[in-house]
Amino acid sequence: MTRSKPKVDFPTGKVRRFLEPGPIVLVSSSWRGQRNIMTLGWHTVLEFSPSLVGLMISAGNHSFELIRSSRECVINLPTTALTAEVVKIGNTSGAKLDKFAAFGLTPEAAAKVEAPLIGECHANFECRMHEDALVERYNFFIFEVVKAHVAPSPEHPRTLHYTGDGVFMESGRIISRRSLFRPELLD
Amino acid sequence: MTRSKPKVDFPTGKVRRFLEPGPIVLVSSSWRGQRNIMTLGWHTVLEFSPSLVGLMISAGNHSFELIRSSRECVINLPTTALTAEVVKIGNTSGAKLDKFAAFGLTPEAAAKVEAPLIGECHANFECRMHEDALVERYNFFIFEVVKAHVAPSPEHPRTLHYTGDGVFMESGRIISRRSLFRPELLD
Structure with a gap:
């Protein structure tokens, strides 16, 4: 079983590194005593500072109302060690079960939001709603990452990338082209 | 040198497979005789039907005004065979050079938009503006994919995923968990 991972603070302006x-x-x-977890592949970085990310959260998900009401969430980054849990979370509804308990995941207290961190994930990004203009029409939420926690190693965790139809792609080889970039484009 | 790839029509409702x-x-x-190419890592799928995708196109890019004015673009998917071209495109401005000519890329006629396809890419998604409500405040464009072209093979092309700081991650191993998914979640 994957264990809860110790993490350190990470600059919120650099979460693009992982997302x-x-x-x-x-x-x-979490909202009024309920908590939930959902899988999500439809997200994008939108800005470095403030640290903005956009998430398309389908209204059919149990999490939608919890997130819309609380105006908060935590984005947790699983590695391939959690592949089984990712699949189970995506195939069940929080209306019927507590996914933390059902799948052996550890809820940990966040620093700035009420929603729990998932201890076993490689990174946790605490988010507050920044813009809800497109929530009604597109289920598209813009959040500000207000606190970031990242496990110090590995530097390049093996992540899961969904292609649809039950098939994931695993992150692979690292290719550095740092020497070819204009300095102002580097972090 | 990478060659222009023959492609076949692909269902627009399934572009999530690649994006x-x-x-x-x-x-x-393209707009009024000018054409350009930019690299982009800040995008998300937003809906299956209509086939919607969201792109954060920074206003500092030469492409921004071409896309805002024409209300069109093509999203082209490069593989690792085009890593050098991807880096060069991201490090130069279309205000000063024609990137197709400078980097040996083949502009091909699209079916439904004026913007050119990049022949050497694995896939080309022709897009028309669907929603510009967040363009002013967030540089966030919502496009509808109106035509999709995909090379028949390989099934899982090696793609580039940017982590910032001049470092890319290459797509890796394929992990199928199809048998564990609820049927209604499969394509």
Whole structure:
């Protein structure tokens, strides 16, 4: 069983490091005593500072109302060690079960939001709603990452990238082209 | 040199297959005799039907005005065979050079938009503006994919996923968990 991972603070302005490559994430939420986790592959980075991310959260999900009401969530980054849990979370509804308990995941207290962190994930990004203009028409939420926690190693965790139809792509080889970039484009 | 790839029609409602895993894409555009290409990693799928995708196109890019004015673009999917071209495109401005000519890329006629396809890419998704409500405040464009072209093979092309700081992650191993998914979640 995967264990809860110790993490350190990470600059919120650099979360693109983990989100821009496009991994499946686990979004945790809580509202009035209910908590839930959903899988999500439809997200994008939108800005460095403030640290903005956009999430398309389908209204059919149990998490939708928890997140819309609380105006908060946590974006958790699973590695391939959690593949089984990712699949189970995506195939069940929080209306009928507590996914933390059912799948042996550890809820940990966040620093700035009520929604729980998932201890076993490689990184946790605490988010507050920044813009809800497109929630009604497109289920598209813009959040600000207000606190980021990241496990110090490995530097390049093996993440899961969903292609649809039950098939994931695992993150692969690292290719550095740093020497070819204009300095102002580097972090 | 990578050659222009023959492609076949692909269902627009299934472009998540290629975009949800989060690859770097090349966005081509044209307006009043100018054409350009930019690299883009900040995008998300938003809906199956109509086939909607969201792109954050920074206003500092030469492509921004071409795309805002024409209300069209093409999302092109490069593989690792085009890594050098991806880096060059991201490090130069279309204000000063024609990137098709400078980097040996083949502009091909699209079916439904004026912007050119990039022949050497694995897939080309022709897009028309669907929603511009967040363009002013967030540089966030919502496009409808109106025509999709995909090379028949390989089934799982090696794509590039950007982590910032000049470093890419290459797409890796394929992991199928199809047998564990509820039927209504499969394509």
